[in-house]
Amino acid sequence: MTILFYIFAAIAIFGGIGVVVYKNPVTSAFSMVFSFLGLAALFIQLDAYLVGTLQILVYAGAIMVLFLFIIMLLDVPQEEKRSFPLTAGVGALAVGLGLIVALMIVLKKSGVGEGTLPKLEAASGKGLTDIHKIGELLFSTYWFPIQIVGLLLLVATIGVVVLSRKELR
Amino acid sequence: MDLDILAVSTLHITIAAAIKVVAFVFLTILPLVALSVWAERRVSAAMQDRVGPNRVGPLGLLQPVADGIKFLLKEDFTPKHVRKGFFWLAPALTMVPSLLTCAVIPFGSSLFGEKMVIADLDVGPLFVFAIASLTVYGIVLAGWASNSKYPFLGGVRSTSQMISYEISLGLSIVPLIMIYGELNLGRIVQDQAVNGWAMLPLWGEGLGKNLLLWIPVTISFVIFTTSMFAETNRLPFDLPECETELVAGYHTEYSSMKFALFFLGEYAAMIIGSGLAVTLFFGGWSLPFGWLAPETGAAAADIPWWHGAIHILTFFAKVIVFILFFIAVRWTLPRFRYDQLMDLGWKVFFELAIINVILTAIILWVIK
Numbered sequence: 001m002t003i004l005f006y007i008f009a010a011i012a013i014f015g016g017i018g019v020v021v022y023k024n025p026v027t028s029a030f031s032m033v034f035s036f037l038g039l040a041a042l043f044i045q046l047d048a049y050l051v052g053t054l055q056i057l058v059y060a061g062a063i064m065v066l067f068l069f070i071i072m073l074l075d076v077p078q079e080e081k082r083s084f085p086l087t088a089g090v091g092a093l094a095v096g097l098g099l100i101v102a103l104m105i106v107l108k109k110s111g112v113g114e115g116t117l118p119k120l121e122a123a124s125g126k127g128l129t130d131i132h133k134i135g136e137l138l139f140s141t142y143w144f145p146i147q148i149v150g151l152l153l154l155v156a157t158i159g160v161v162v163l164s165r166k167e168l169r
Numbered sequence: 170m171d172l173d174i175l176a177v178s179t180l181h182i183t184i185a186a187a188i189k190v191v192a193f194v195f196l197t198i199l200p201l202v203a204l205s206v207w208a209e210r211r212v213s214a215a216m217q218d219r220v221g222p223n224r225v226g227p228l229g230l231l232q233p234v235a236d237g238i239k240f241l242l243k244e245d246f247t248p249k250h251v252r253k254g255f256f257w258l259a260p261a262l263t264m265v266p267s268l269l270t271c272a273v274i275p276f277g278s279s280l281f282g283e284k285m286v287i288a289d290l291d292v293g294p295l296f297v298f299a300i301a302s303l304t305v306y307g308i309v310l311a312g313w314a315s316n317s318k319y320p321f322l323g324g325v326r327s328t329s330q331m332i333s334y335e336i337s338l339g340l341s342i343v344p345l346i347m348i349y350g351e352l353n354l355g356r357i358v359q360d361q362a363v364n365g366w367a368m369l370p371l372w373g374e375g376l377g378k379n380l381l382l383w384i385p386v387t388i389s390f391v392i393f394t395t396s397m398f399a400e401t402n403r404l405p406f407d408l409p410e411c412e413t414e415l416v417a418g419y420h421t422e423y424s425s426m427k428f429a430l431f432f433l434g435e436y437a438a439m440i441i442g443s444g445l446a447v448t449l450f451f452g453g454w455s456l457p458f459g460w461l462a463p464e465t466g467a468a469a470a471d472i473p474w475w476h477g478a479i480h481i482l483t484f485f486a487k488v489i490v491f492i493l494f495f496i497a498v499r500w501t502l503p504r505f506r507y508d509q510l511m512d513l514g515w516k517v518f519f520e521l522a523i524i525n526v527i528l529t530a531i532i533l534w535v536i537k
Binding site: 026030033049050053054056057060061062065066068069072073131132 | 255290291292295296298299300302303305306309310313321324325328329331332335352
C-alpha cells in the first residue's frame, strides 16, 4: 500500500511541476489533469472515497475539460522562452521551504504524525461510511452555510448570463 | 470489520481482485465488445433486409477475429502534421476509462463466497460518472492533436456534447439514489432482487409499497438512456464523428490499431453503459419475481455457487438485451442536428431531471 502512495504522490507532484514547466498551454493543462488524478487516488487511499471521486468528477472531468476547450478554441500561442530571474527563483524556494517547515512544526506539535490514524468508519463511531457521514453533516450541522454557498453560486451564474448577453444595453 | 482480519487477508483480497479483473474485464467485456460489433453488423443487415457478414466461421461469428487481425496488420500511418505525443496518447485515453468503470459494476451476487464485483465502493455511480467523464479527453485530444480541420471540429463538438449530457445523466439517477438511500451498487441490486426492480416493481415491497414512485423512476430511465446514447457518441447523437459533415470526425487521421482503440472504446463504453442501466433500473444480476434472490444481509458464503452462476448469466443476458436495444435504435433513428441535440440536452432533459428530483422528494415525503 505504501508503494501505491509513492506512485500516486509522484504523479501528483510531477503533474504539478509539468503545469509550470511546459511551454505549451495544452500540455500544461493536461499535466494538471494528471496531478488531479494523483491527488484523487491519494484521497481514496485515505478512505475518503467521496472526496476522491468528486475530485475526479468535478476538477479533472469538468473544470479541466472546459479549460482545455477554451485553450483550444482561442488557440492560445505557445509561451516564449524567457530568462528566469534569479531573485524570483530564490523567493519561490524560500516560500516553499517556509511552507514545508511550517507544516512540519504544526504536525510535530499536534502529534498527528505519530502512529496511524483510525479508519474513517471506526472514527465516526456508527459504522457510517464517509458519504453518509458527509450527507448527514451537510444537512444538519452545516445546512445554513450550504444555503449561503448555494445562493452565492446562483448569483454568480445569473451574473455570467447577464454579462455574456451581447444585445443587452 | 475487524482490523486484524483485514491485515491477514490483504493478499487474498489482492489475488481475488486480480482474478476478477482478468475474468470480467479481459475474458468477458473485451470478447463482448467483439461480439457486439458482430451483432451490430448482423442486426443492421437484418433490419435493412441484407445478409451481413456471414462468411467467416459459423454465422460469421469469427468476423471480429478477422477484423482484429486486419487492424493489427495494416500500416500504422502517422501523418507528418500531427502533434505526435498527444496523437499517440489519445486512443489509449478513450479505451482506458471505459474499461476502468467496470470496476464497480456488480456482475453477480457471489461465487464461492466471493462478491462478484471488482471494487465494492460506496460511491458506485459517482465513480462511474467520474471515470467516464475522463473519456472526453481522448476524443478532444485526438481532434486537437490531428491538427486538421474536421477532426478538430469533431473534438470540439464531442466536448460540448459530453459536458452537456453529463449533467442530465448525473441528475437523472438522483431520484433512484433518494429512493434507495444508497450509493453502493451492490446493495441497490440486492434491494431490487428482494423488493422488485426499479422499472418493474411487481413483487416484494415494490419500491416501498407504493407504485407512485414508478413515475419518477420511468422519467429517470428515459433521461438516463438518452443521455447514455449521447455520452457514448452513438446514433442518433453521433455528431462528433458524423460522416456526412466531418468525414470521420475526431478519428479521421487515425489508422490501424489506433483507430481500432477508438472503436473498441466506443463499444466498451456502450457495454458499461448498458451494465449500469441494467444495474440501476432492471435489478442487475437478480432474476424477476424474487426467484433465487438471496436474503438481505445474507453473507456472501451463504449463497450456493449455482445461484451465483445463474446470477452472473442473468446479468449478462440483460446486458446483451440492452446492447441489442442500442443497436436497434442506431439503425432506426436518423441523426439529430447539432442545435437540436444541444436544445434537447439543456432545455428539456436538464429541467426535466431537476423537476423529477423534486417530484421524487414530494412523493417520498407524502408516503412517509
